[in-house]
Amino acid sequence: MSLSLAEKQSFDQQNAESFAERIGQILDSGAVAVMLSIGHRTGLFDLMARLPPSTSQRIASEAGLSERYVREWLAAMTTGRIVQYDPVRRTYALPPEHAACLTRGGALGNFAVYAQYVTLMGQVQDRTLACFETGDGLDYGDFPDFHQVMCEDSNQTVVAQLFDTLLPLVPGLRRRLEAGIEVLDAGCARGRALIAMAERYPRSRFTGYDLCADAIADATRNARTNGTKNVRFEVRDLTHFQERERYDFVVSFDAVHDQKDPQDLLRRLCGALRHDGVYLMQDIGGSAHLEKNLDFPMASLLYAISCVHCTPVSLGQGGEGLGTMWGWETAERMLREAGFAQIERHVLPHDPMNVWFVSRKA
Numbered sequence: 123m124s125l126s127l128a129e130k131q132s133f134d135q136q137n138a139e140s141f142a143e144r145i146g147q148i149l150d151s152g153a154v155a156v157m158l159s160i161g162h163r164t165g166l167f168d169l170m171a172r173l174p175p176s177t178s179q180r181i182a183s184e185a186g187l188s189e190r191y192v193r194e195w196l197a198a199m200t201t202g203r204i205v206q207y208d209p210v211r212r213t214y215a216l217p218p219e220h221a222a223c224l225t226r227g228g229a230l231g232n233f234a235v236y237a238q239y240v241t242l243m244g245q246v247q248d249r250t251l252a253c254f255e256t257g258d259g260l261d262y263g264d265f266p267d268f269h270q271v272m273c274e275d276s277n278q279t280v281v282a283q284l285f286d287t288l289l290p291l292v293p294g295l296r297r298r299l300e301a302g303i304e305v306l307d308a309g310c311a312r313g314r315a316l317i318a319m320a321e322r323y324p325r326s327r328f329t330g331y332d333l334c335a336d337a338i339a340d341a342t343r344n345a346r347t348n349g350t351k352n353v354r355f356e357v358r359d360l361t362h363f364q365e366r367e368r369y370d371f372v373v374s375f376d377a378v379h380d381q382k383d384p385q386d387l388l389r390r391l392c393g394a395l396r397h398d399g400v401y402l403m404q405d406i407g408g409s410a411h412l413e414k415n416l417d418f419p420m421a422s423l424l425y426a427i428s429c430v431h432c433t434p435v436s437l438g439q440g441g442e443g444l445g446t447m448w449g450w451e452t453a454e455r456m457l458r459e460a461g462f463a464q465i466e467r468h469v470l471p472h473d474p475m476n477v478w479f480v481s482r483k484a
């Protein structure tokens with residue numbers, strides 16, 4: 123690289139070298155993230171958490187996978203400092219402290235679930251590049267794995283916390299659910315939260331709407347398999363949602379910012395509530411101001427998901443493409459403008475990436 127004199131004078135060689143080193147670390151970590159996703163999907167992390175230190179042959183055989191691929195994955199996991207390798211015995215071990223955040227039911231949650239968003243971004247790179255050229259959007263169908271990954275994500279942040287943490291945000295709600303009320307989940311996808319509530323509160327009636335037929339088919343199948351009778355799912359484009367004063371409790375979990383018109387949807391959801399109804403909304407908790415998100419947990423991952431998924435799926439519906447990091451300030455303003463008179467905002471320790479709003483009409 124040849125530099126002009128002015129550039130030579132202002133060029134900080136040490137700064138440039140440490141930045142290049144950081145880029146190298148980022149590339150390495152990105153590759154580890156893809157391998158974390160593979161470890162999750164294959165069940166290798168769950169298996170290794172149960173096994174004593176084992177050879178690649180034993181791990182592959184217990185997993186029913188090809189040893190050659192498992193060995194190469196183990197090498198990436200070893201150099202990534204995820205797995206420990208004993209070169210004398212040629213065994214690999216997943217320390218319990220690592221298993222705590224990389225396995226299903228891990229004590230600290232399962233971060234390998236989120237690694238799947240990294241691989242999902244790679245799957246749609248060509249389509250995303252085309253969007254950069256045209257400014258067009260994408261369709262949910264362009265992301266083959268999206269609803270599976272989203273379902274695993276919300277099983278951790280929503281379903282697992284529903285009864286102990288989330289529903290108690292609304293005082294008196296449990297009593298009303300036990301007595302029997304009408305509940306709507308707007309953008310319910312695979313509907314696991316709604317099914318869990320329906321099973322717990324058999325006197326209440328639960329409705330889930332979502333744009334995506336495959337997600338609704340999965341939700342319906344799951345409810346049928348569980349024999350849950352008081353829940354129904356329907357493919358519905360919420361852009362045209364028009365049900366006045368019909369529900370006592372409306373929820374949306376991470377389903378407003380990527381809509382075609384979030385403000386209009388919030389107005390419609392407010393209108394769908396009875397006078398004493400409550401709306402519980404989970405959405406991404408970053409700020410609307412980029413400079414305030416520098417230290418927000420996994421902010422780059424969220425902006426990247428926004429660039430590749432949330433912004434294009436909103437634009438693809440002819441929407442404004444607010445993006446994942448539309449900001450809690452925007453959300454709060456839109457709730458107010460939608461007609462909610464009381465709005466409470468909560469940030470919960472188990473879920474620092476999201477914000478929870480409890481809103482009432484009166």
Ligand SMILES: C[S@@+](CC[C@H](N)C(=O)[O-])C[C@H]1O[C@@H](n2cnc3c(N)ncnc32)[C@H](O)[C@@H]1O
Nearest residue numbers: 276309310311332333334359360361375376377
């Ligand atoms: C980020 S996902 C969240 C899904 C689910 N609530 C969860 O927590 O797993 C957003 C959901 O909103 C749905 N959605 C987006 N636009 C919609 C629209 N116009 N009408 C109905 N659903 C829509 C998507 O299909 C998707 O399932």
